[in-house]
Amino acid sequence: MKITLTKNPKQKPDFSNLGFGKYFTDHMLLMEYKDGAWGEIEIRPFEPFAMSPASNILHYAQGIFEGAKAYKNDKGEITVFRIDDNFTRMNNSAKRLCMPTFDSAKVKEALFELLKIEKDWIPTAKGTALYIRPTMIADQPVLGVHASHVYKFFIILSPVGSYYAHGLQPTKILVEEHYVRAAIGGTGEAKCMGNYACSLLGGEEANKKGYDQCLWLDAAEHKYVEEVGSMNMFFVIDGVVVTPALVGSILPGITRRSVIEVLKAHNMPVEERRISMDEIEKAYDEGRLNESFGSGTAAVISPVGTLCYHGRDMIINNGKMGKITQFLYDEITGIQNRTKEDTFGWVTKVN
Numbered sequence: 010m011k012i013t014l015t016k017n018p019k020q021k022p023d024f025s026n027l028g029f030g031k032y033f034t035d036h037m038l039l040m041e042y043k044d045g046a047w048g049e050i051e052i053r054p055f056e057p058f059a060m061s062p063a064s065n066i067l068h069y070a071q072g073i074f075e076g077a078k079a080y081k082n083d084k085g086e087i088t089v090f091r092i093d094d095n096f097t098r099m100n101n102s103a104k105r106l107c108m109p110t111f112d113s114a115k116v117k118e119a120l121f122e123l124l125k126i127e128k129d130w131i132p133t134a135k136g137t138a139l140y141i142r143p144t145m146i147a148d149q150p151v152l153g154v155h156a157s158h159v160y161k162f163f164i165i166l167s168p169v170g171s172y173y174a175h176g177l178q179p180t181k182i183l184v185e186e187h188y189v190r191a192a193i194g195g196t197g198e199a200k201c202m203g204n205y206a207c208s209l210l211g212g213e214e215a216n217k218k219g220y221d222q223c224l225w226l227d228a229a230e231h232k233y234v235e236e237v238g239s240m241n242m243f244f245v246i247d248g249v250v251v252t253p254a255l256v257g258s259i260l261p262g263i264t265r266r267s268v269i270e271v272l273k274a275h276n277m278p279v280e281e282r283r284i285s286m287d288e289i290e291k292a293y294d295e296g297r298l299n300e301s302f303g304s305g306t307a308a309v310i311s312p313v314g315t316l317c318y319h320g321r322d323m324i325i326n327n328g329k330m331g332k333i334t335q336f337l338y339d340e341i342t343g344i345q346n347r348t349k350e351d352t353f354g355w356v357t358k359v360n
Contacts, residue, residue: 010119011052012051012052013051013052015035021130024134024168028169032168033055035130036126037052037054037164037166038119040162040163041159043158043160047112052122055165066146070203071147071156075144075200077143079166080345080346082346082347087125088345088357089124090345092141093117095141095263102199103145105198111145116164120164125359131168132170139167139169140168140169140307142164142165143162144163172239172308173221179312179328181315182221182224182313183220184224184226185224189225189231190225190236191204191225191259192227192229192258193257194257195258197257197260198257199260204260208238211223211225211238212238218317222238236260237303239303241253241259241303241304242302243268243302246292248299249278250272250279251284252280252284262306264309264341268310269281274352300312301326304337309342309345
């Protein structure tokens with residue numbers, strides 16, 4: 010592994026006012042694939058890299074990414090949350106996009122070196138973290154619809170606060186009734202760039218109507234809940250936590266899996282199954298829709314206070330965070346920041 014440190018370190022941002030994804034650390038990790046093999050991993054100053062206008066990624070969107078977080082306590086100890094699961098999912102995404110897989114153990118070792126170099130960039134206040142963004146892109150300068158033979162893999166780091174500007178205040182979600190994000194058999198279960206590009210219009214239109222994000226429905230019948238652009242969805246109906254089953258068109262979220270495992274560990278009822286908006290609306294009308302929330306690396310757990318369907322706002326739990334939602338947020342963030350015992354083995358110490 011080659012390490013080149015910057016000679017011009019940046020001024021760090023105000024850690025009390027970070028927002029999300031606005032600032033980047035001094036260094037990045039880079040690895041290139043050509044001639045059928047990955048080259049040496051390099052840690053180098055964060056800077057633009059040259060790319061041909063004919064590069065495959067710019068024309069055919071052969072690109073994937075991940076999102077993880079690192080934390081630091083008041084003793085200076087650095088940890089990461091479920092990073093092995095991130096790299097496993099990234100390799101699965103690579104297979105779906107005809108991209109080369111990588112040795113996750115070597116990449117993790119290099120990432121840990123990068124985190125130690127950037128230790129002073131890791132915020133420690135409640136609700137903050139160092140966001141880890143591994144990315145792989147096709148970089149062969151040849152036009153033609155076929156898999157590239159050249160790739161760049163890189164990891165950049167960003168100190169972050171809350172994903173939503175309003176923090177843990179319940180979000181307002183608009184059910185998208187026209188556009189489609191993904192279909193079974195497509196790339197919905199891969200964390201690829203195109204999935205996010207095709208979700209932008211629905212999100213923009215939801216924002217214009219006063220909602221934070223849109224909720225996608227299935228492509229075939231347009232009635233079953235799938236996911237929000239940045240979160241998997243959960244509903245609490247009659248005290249039972251229900252989340253859409255992984256049928257191939259939604260992302261197998263790592264925080265989603267954490268939610269399910271925490272619930273099962275505490276003997277709380279949880280179901281993975283197809284759930285329609287008609288069922289949700291009926292449960293709401295009958296007073297059985299107790300709570301709703303989303304889960305994802307960026308937001309962790311985000312309560313949903315309003316769900317709009319057929320032009321009707323359903324106000325869930327009086328627009329407040331519910332008890333189960335609060336419990337899950339406290340449990341998962343507690344494990345992440347090590348204020349609660351990690352009985353699952355999710356947290357890995359870096360230094």
